[in-house]
Amino acid sequence: MNTEKFSSIYARAVERKGGVQHLEALVRKPLSSKEVAAIPDDRWLAAFTEKVFQCGISWEVVRKKWPNFEEVFFQFRVEPLLMLSDEMWEDKARDPRIIRHLTKVMSIPANAMMIHSAKHEFGSFGDMVAQWPSNDITGLWEFLKKNGKRLGGNTGAYSLRQLGVDTFILSSDVENHLRNCGVIDSGRNTKRAMQASNRAFIDWQQESGRSLSEISQIVAYSCGDNRVQ
Template identity: 30%
Template structure:
């Protein structure tokens, strides 16, 4: 067994950062709505940038967005938007900041109907990538095809986070899934 090609060929000074995410997070199901929200927001912020940039800023994002607590982010004010726009530790993009706040509000709405964001995803599963993209674009802000694909792969809904020969692949398959059959 080996690792996914990306990890094997990274230079040593980058490998530790990526390997920690690859081995412990990428492709593993998340059962906490705040953490699902966190992953969605990190994927949104990655758009147009490298994933390495997001990994390096992940702790700054947690601090800036109140550890991605949905109920807190959903009630952010214009003052909070300004605070985030002036925070050099995160990605200071007005569209991405507004998307985080609006998406928190949107997630709280499915929580009321389905009980949780996780259950909303479960109730909509299974879908093809194209169907997921259409649903996310209709439901959330700043969720294009690549963002939705990476988000769903990163939480184990869509396969593809790891190649079959990767030593983490079997661990992901054995993890408690959010749903029975990923597509």
């Protein structure tokens, strides 16, 4: 593995984005662990659901209908949703106010149960995420994939990023960079690729002192066809 130094990545991103100030203005910082722990369970479920529905469809279409999702699914309050029968879920999946997709709708009770289970062990789902070892963020991705529904691939990671959790994203730009460096030499979602990517980001974090989220964005801005000007 021939990981490029983060200083070189940063210099290239600065050049591509028109200077340090312009680059830094583009980079979003993650929330603190305390802030992550304070995120209510309903917002975790809402974020997971939004990203599940955005898979394979225009994100903007989902955003426009999102107020209807909030109304139909009780503002994503976990306990009321877990009381619904299968027949009630099927009825909700036919509601014309939302995007009608039974399989995606059925991810909601499954992910609600995952969140509910974490509450009993950690106090809340946010507490669990906040306490997750920062050097094993791909382990958290794997937890979401294993214990949730339709949260594999980048879906879980994008959900975490949306809520401000410190995580990198294997976007096409980041993945291509890691492949060019020889970090990834197998399928993106294999255990081998996950572990190698995690090690690379931890190395960059130790070199730069930056968060995984910041590093991920800067890597993307340093290469590829991203459209941010």
